[in-house]
Amino acid sequence: MKKVYRTFATAVAVVFPCLGMLLPEMFQSVIPYIILGGLFLLINIVPSLDAGSLRTRKLRNCLKGAELLRFYMAASIINVIIWLGYLMLHIPKFRLTFLTPWLLSGLAIFITMSILYWNGSIRLMTSSTQAGIVTKAASYFFAWFLPFIFAIVPGMIKRAENEAFFENYRIGLNEQRYANQVCKTKYPLLMVHGVFFRDFKPAFLNYWGRISGELIQNGATVYYGNQQSAASVEKCGEELAERIKQIVAETGCEKVNIIAHSKGGLDSRAAIARYGVEDMVASLTTVNTPHRGCEFADYLLSKIGQGIKDKVAATYNAALSKLGDPNPNFIEAVTDLTHEACTAFNERTPDSDKVYYQSIGSYMGFATGGRFPLNFSYHLVRYFDGRNDGLVGEKSFPWGENYVFLEPKGGRGISHGDMIDLNRENFDGFDVREFYIQLVNALKQRGF
Secondary structure, eight states, rough: HHHHHHHHHHHHHHHHHHHHHOGGGGGOOSSHHHHHHHHHHHHHHOSSSSSSGGHHHHHHHHHHHHHHHHHHHHHHHHHHHHHOOOOOOOOOOOGGGGHHHHHHHHHHHHHHHHHHHHHHHHHHHHHOOSHHHHHHHHHHHHTOHOOOHHHHHHHHHHEEEEEEEEHHHHHHHHHHHHGGGGTTSOOOOOEOOOOOOOOSSSSSGGGTTHHHHHHHHHTTEEEEOOOSSSOOEEEEHHHHHHHHHHHHHHOOOOOEEEETHHHHHHHHHHHHHHSSOOGGEEOOOOOOOOOTBBBHHHHHHHHSHHOOOOOOOOHHHHHHHOOOOOOOOOHOOOEEEEEHHHHHHHHOOOOOTTTTEEEEOOOOGGGSSSOOOOHHHHHHHHHSSSSSSSBBBBGGOOSSSSSEEEOOOSSSSSSSGGGGTTTTTOOOBHHHHHHHHHHHHHHTTTOO
């Protein structure tokens, strides 16, 4: 039925503007135009038969936008072929009488295709998050450059359509299991960020992307580390310990389950080992944490001149101060991620037998599988550390009783940023939100 309706809509979008050219005798009658105009209005209002089954208006508009752009793509190609073909047929026996329907049909094609394009484009731009800001901007500014539009619109259609159905599925899944509260752990979650980031409350700036929101929907109580974005592991560990003490004192929860990404895993281990909170931590899950450091960091710090390091550090420290860090120290933060520093850290930081430790790692299949800057750092890390997630090598991830290395089907892999939903991106082979829901549910099953 869907294919039948798409064929019908495309036919209307073709016949309506071309009627006077295809059937000149119809050019004198207004009735066919009224009928076809009504049908054209219908497909602009109801472009999809599936949209009504989607749970939110945003998702319905997303799917409708994709369908309208699909009609636009097919109808534009067919209309241009008919319009130019009509011209070619009449050039050998040129008569002025063919110009009127031809020119009016050209104007009608331009107007009707513009309506389809902007109706679909505006719906998609305002409702789809997966289409991407760059693609949306390009489709807006180059709307009249047809070859360019045909190069980017098919990708927009596919991403928006997949988004509509996938997000609708996730809403339904969460509704079905809401009563089970699958993420309602005995102890609350403390989500700990990595280096050069801060914890912000607005959802669009949340370090953990869409993850925290879905954990909360499924029963989790979530707190954030709020440690500095660029400071030594010891300084951040001390700040995390104070944060844990604050949460326990204010809520009476007794303990927390820490989920820490990247350097946050080292910060958390320091907090547990040295700052008096081992009795307040039930579990520590480290995600893509460089427990054994990054050898490429050792190389860079040894090769870059002191003057350049000082200049870069001053720039970062100034920016991080404006973001809320009371005493940022770029050099200390980076140095603590070297292989040499992590080796020394591991020797003086034993695990507590009162805490359950586990770890997670992933890899990028190729450089273009990650967004900037991971697509640039991937090859450098690969040279020194082998298979990696764009920042951290595979051999650095394992820590604790249980280690999970994620190897999704397909060549893309999962980057350092993908593991925290940094780009809010859906892609085949890995559903980051569902991964964390199952991760937290496993903690619940363990009694944490």
